[in-house]
Amino acid sequence: MLIDGHGRKVDYLRVSVTERCNFRCQYCMPEKPFSWVPRENLLSYEDLFKFVKVSIDEGIRKVRITGGEPLLREGLENFVKMIADYKSDIDLALTTNAYLLPKAAQKLADAGLKRINVSLDSLNDEVAAKIAQKDVLKTVLKGIQAASDAGLKVKVNCVPMKGINDGELVEIMDFCKEKGYPIRYIEYMENQHAKDTAMGLNSEEIQAIIREKYNFKMIEREGSSPSQNYQLEDGYVFGIIEPHKDDFCATCNRIRLTASGVLIPCLYFEDAQSIKEAIQSNDIDKAAAILKDVLANKPEKNKWADEEGNETSSRAFYETGG
Numbered sequence: 389m390l391i392d393g394h395g396r397k398v399d400y401l402r403v404s405v406t407e408r409c410n411f412r413c414q415y416c417m418p419e420k421p422f423s424w425v426p427r428e429n430l431l432s433y434e435d436l437f438k439f440v441k442v443s444i445d446e447g448i449r450k451v452r453i454t455g456g457e458p459l460l461r462e463g464l465e466n467f468v469k470m471i472a473d474y475k476s477d478i479d480l481a482l483t484t485n486a487y488l489l490p491k492a493a494q495k496l497a498d499a500g501l502k503r504i505n506v507s508l509d510s511l512n513d514e515v516a517a518k519i520a521q522k523d524v525l526k527t528v529l530k531g532i533q534a535a536s537d538a539g540l541k542v543k544v545n546c547v548p549m550k551g552i553n554d555g556e557l558v559e560i561m562d563f564c565k566e567k568g569y570p571i572r573y574i575e576y577m578e579n580q581h582a583k584d585t586a587m588g589l590n591s592e593e594i595q596a597i598i599r600e601k602y603n604f605k606m607i608e609r610e611g612s613s614p615s616q617n618y619q620l621e622d623g624y625v626f627g628i629i630e631p632h633k634d635d636f637c638a639t640c641n642r643i644r645l646t647a648s649g650v651l652i653p654c655l656y657f658e659d660a661q662s663i664k665e666a667i668q669s670n671d672i673d674k675a676a677a678i679l680k681d682v683l684a685n686k687p688e689k690n691k692w693a694d695e696e697g698n699e700t701s702s703r704a705f706y707e708t709g710g
């Protein structure tokens with residue numbers, strides 16, 4: 389079992405396979421980042437898998453593949469298969485913008501992927517294009533349907549932004565409700581890579597908008613998910629990811645590995661250590677020791693809602709995988 393320096397059990401590894409992306413979401417990477425990690429600095433799938441194996445052996449029970457846009461990296465289904473074949477009862481999932489799912493969904497399901505979380509910020513062509521800075525909506529909707537048709541369990545992520553998509557939060561929920569997908573609204577997290585004008589809605593503001601149409605109550609959190617869940621009177625469950633709440637980090641069970649082998653203890657903080665050399669020299673004991681050291685130094689919480697005001701993170705979401 390893996391326990392961090394604050395006594396929290398850590399059983400969830402998020403692995404970013406690339407920082408590149410085919411979208412430029414305003415809240416994540418509005419301009420093309422000026423220096424992508426060169427391809428030769430990326431860990432191969434075999435090396436990423438070696439670390440996933442170490443983590444599973446040490447107590448990780450949930451692995452999420454993310455990015456950048458993970459489907460941009462060729463052969464992702466091979467990586468999925470390596471993990472699924474190693475331990476079939478791992479909660480293995482993917483977070484994607486869905487654009488490349490029409491072709492990839494069935495291959496991923498065949499390789500052993502169980503579920504998928506997709507980003508859907510708007511159901512309006514122009515608004516979706518404004519957020520992603522590309523005409524994406526039709527293909528995204530096809531991708532989500534392809535995932536569902538391939539038997540993957542789908543959840544939808546939506547980042548509400550003031551003056552951009554806040555007028556359609558209920559409509560997006562109704563779409564998800566009809567399709568049977570749980571939706572989670574994510575509070576925008578301040579960071580230095582987002583568009584300067586980006587402004588998110590907090591949980592209370594999101595709830596007030598939903599309450600204009602639906603009554604709902606707060607319910608228990610589901611397993612190790614970061615989402616606080618709420619239930620409508622007809623039983624439909626939606627979630628809000630509320631990192632600005634004081635107790636959000638109290639139940640943190642997550643650690644992140646980047647595509648170049650940097651192990652990041654927290655989405656928010658700078659401190660991180662590389663497992664690249666240990667993995668590439670097959671020094672498994674050293675990789676396990678780095679994992680434990682990073683966990684021992686995992687910070688207690690973020691400072692997005694510090695007393696002195698929101699503190700902005702220099703961490704890029706496209707690099708850490710969100």
Ligand SMILES: Nc1nc2c(ncn2[C@@H]2O[C@H](COP(=O)(O)OP(=O)(O)OP(=O)(O)O)[C@@H](O)[C@H]2O)c(=O)[nH]1
Pocket residue numbers: 452454483505543545574577612613614615629631640642655690709710
């Ligand atoms: N601050 C913070 N935000 C997080 C954390 N984990 C997830 N999030 C936010 O929630 C977003 C959605 O997460 P997903 O990639 O869908 O994964 P998940 O919510 O853990 O997935 P489930 O297991 O299906 O609940 C992330 O991209 C982040 O924006 C966390 O540890 N800290």
Ligand SMILES: C[S@@+](CC[C@H](N)C(=O)[O-])C[C@H]1O[C@@H](n2cnc3c(N)ncnc32)[C@H](O)[C@@H]1O
Pocket residue numbers: 409415416454455456457458483484485505506507545546547574575576577578579582705706709710
């Ligand atoms: C970094 S993306 C990577 C996976 C994939 N490209 C996608 O968009 O689903 C993972 C998640 O991070 C979320 N995200 C990115 N920037 C964010 C921000 N500033 N605040 C809150 N969530 C953010 C996205 O909405 C998405 O759900």
Ligand code: SF4
Pocket residue numbers: 409410411412413416417455456457485507705706
């Ligand atoms: S949120 Fe995902 S899709 Fe949007 S720019 Fe970031 S990595 Fe790309």
Ligand code: SF4
Pocket residue numbers: 631636637640641642653654655656657687688689690
């Ligand atoms: S901000 Fe850091 S400590 Fe808090 S939940 Fe996210 S990863 Fe965990």
